[in-house]
Amino acid sequence: MASSAPSDRKYLASHEWAKDQDGEIVVGITDVAVELLSDLVYIDLPPVGKKVTQGEVFGEIESVKAVSDLVAPVNGEVTASNEDLADHLDDLAQDPFDKGWMIRIKSDGEASLDALMDAAAYVKHAAVE
Amino acid sequence: MNGPLLWVKDGARDPKANMALDEALLAGDGAWLRTYRWVPHAISLGYFQKPEDFADLPADLPRVHRITGGGAILHANEVTVALALPEGLLPGPVADSYALLNDAVVRAVAEHGAAIHRAPPRPRSDSRWCFAAPTHLDLTDTDGHKVFGSAQRRRGGRILWHGSLILARHELTAFTGHLPGILADSLAPSLARELAATLGLELRRANAPAFSRPTKSLPLVEIEKHLAAGAIESAAEDAGAVAVENEEIVASDTEAARPGE
Numbered sequence: 001m002a003s004s005a006p007s008d009r010k011y012l013a014s015h016e017w018a019k020d021q022d023g024e025i026v027v028g029i030t031d032v033a034v035e036l037l038s039d040l041v042y043i044d045l046p047p048v049g050k051k052v053t054q055g056e057v058f059g060e061i062e063s064v065k066a067v068s069d070l071v072a073p074v075n076g077e078v079t080a081s082n083e084d085l086a087d088h089l090d091d092l093a094q095d096p097f098d099k100g101w102m103i104r105i106k107s108d109g110e111a112s113l114d115a116l117m118d119a120a121a122y123v124k125h126a127a128v129e
Numbered sequence: 130m131n132g133p134l135l136w137v138k139d140g141a142r143d144p145k146a147n148m149a150l151d152e153a154l155l156a157g158d159g160a161w162l163r164t165y166r167w168v169p170h171a172i173s174l175g176y177f178q179k180p181e182d183f184a185d186l187p188a189d190l191p192r193v194h195r196i197t198g199g200g201a202i203l204h205a206n207e208v209t210v211a212l213a214l215p216e217g218l219l220p221g222p223v224a225d226s227y228a229l230l231n232d233a234v235v236r237a238v239a240e241h242g243a244a245i246h247r248a249p250p251r252p253r254s255d256s257r258w259c260f261a262a263p264t265h266l267d268l269t270d271t272d273g274h275k276v277f278g279s280a281q282r283r284r285g286g287r288i289l290w291h292g293s294l295i296l297a298r299h300e301l302t303a304f305t306g307h308l309p310g311i312l313a314d315s316l317a318p319s320l321a322r323e324l325a326a327t328l329g330l331e332l333r334r335a336n337a338p339a340f341s342r343p344t345k346s347l348p349l350v351e352i353e354k355h356l357a358a359g360a361i362e363s364a365a366e367d368a369g370a371v372a373v374e375n376e377e378i379v380a381s382d383t384e385a386a387r388p389g390e
Contacts, residue, residue: 001221014286036222039253042177042198057284060176064253065266066223066281067176067198129220 011122018073134330140360149347154213199280200259206297276306
């Protein structure tokens with residue numbers, strides 16, 4: 001499946017993106033994730049202050065026929081949650097790399113984005129989905 | 130051929146035990162299919178649904194949450210299927226996986242002389258009930274009523290697919306389709322064979338898995354009690370059984386809490 005993954009961020013195999021912005025990590029899901037899930041109906045994001053752990057679930061998203069986990073790219077604390085998203089899932093469907101951001105994380109520094117895929121590697125990974 | 134699809138031809142179990150078993154299959158390894166029924170009859174709520182939205186229904190009908198999404202189902206006279214497997218066995222968009230699995234269900238039902246069909250495309254329903262309004266990812270009987278509904282959970286590179294095939298209508302959900310004259314015990318082997326063939330897996334009979342950790346749905350001690358007691362009403366043995374295996378499933382203890390818990 002073709003992805004137009006921007007090169008200014010890193011990616012997880014489970015189709016989340018993570019962008020270092022002003023010292024915090026902004027997190028969302030990719031265009032391929034949106035296409036795989038299709039019709040999005042519900043999202044559950046963590047509140048500000050919630051601790052998240054790299055590789056573990058930070059939220060859940062439901063499409064018409066599947067509930068899927070959202071996986072955190074780093075350890076840290078949630079500093080912002082896109083509360084508008086639940087009522088505007090179209091934003092996520094149409095603009096997953098910008099308007100569709102989900103949370104910001106203040107990383108505790110123990111796990112960096114270095115280990116994640118860059119855009120080129122992610123595009124290759126997504127092509128076989 | 131990848132292998133095998135381990136099939137637990139289960140009988141009827143308590144609602145919480147049913148959900149705990151399926152949750153453990155999702156957290157485990159390999160490809161598993163469990164076919165089963167519900168005693169007592171119960172309402173399963175979709176993962177994000179709230180019990181208070183069902184307060185108008187009889188209090189003696191147990192409520193249980195599914196780990197899969199979608200609308201509520203009143204489980205009475207039906208065959209329930211739970212398929213747990215690696216995502217790699219069902220690649221591509223979620224909708225494609227439904228089409229593939231639904232076609233297997235259509236063929237299984239056809240073996241018993243009944244015709245069910247994919248529903249035509251229509252806007253998503255806001256009903257609290259799964260079976261109130263079919264979408265193109267559901268199956269309907271010849272009268273156009275939804276007779277098979279399903280939902281998925283995707284976690285950690287694995288998929289749990291829950292499906293309910295209604296054999297006889299319940300008075301509280303009289304809007305469902307039905308398949309009069311077909312017995313659950315005869316339909317289950319057909320479903321297992323067709324799903325295995327669709328997935329390209331060798332079908333192999335298995336016992337209900339043992340647990341080594343609690344699931345979110347039920348503490349370990351409760352699960353062990355249910356497994357020791359066996360199914361409430363044993364399923365008839367299938368002459369086509371090829372093997373029985375014991376497998377241990379290790380349930381995840383790192384699950385996210387359901388909203389509101």
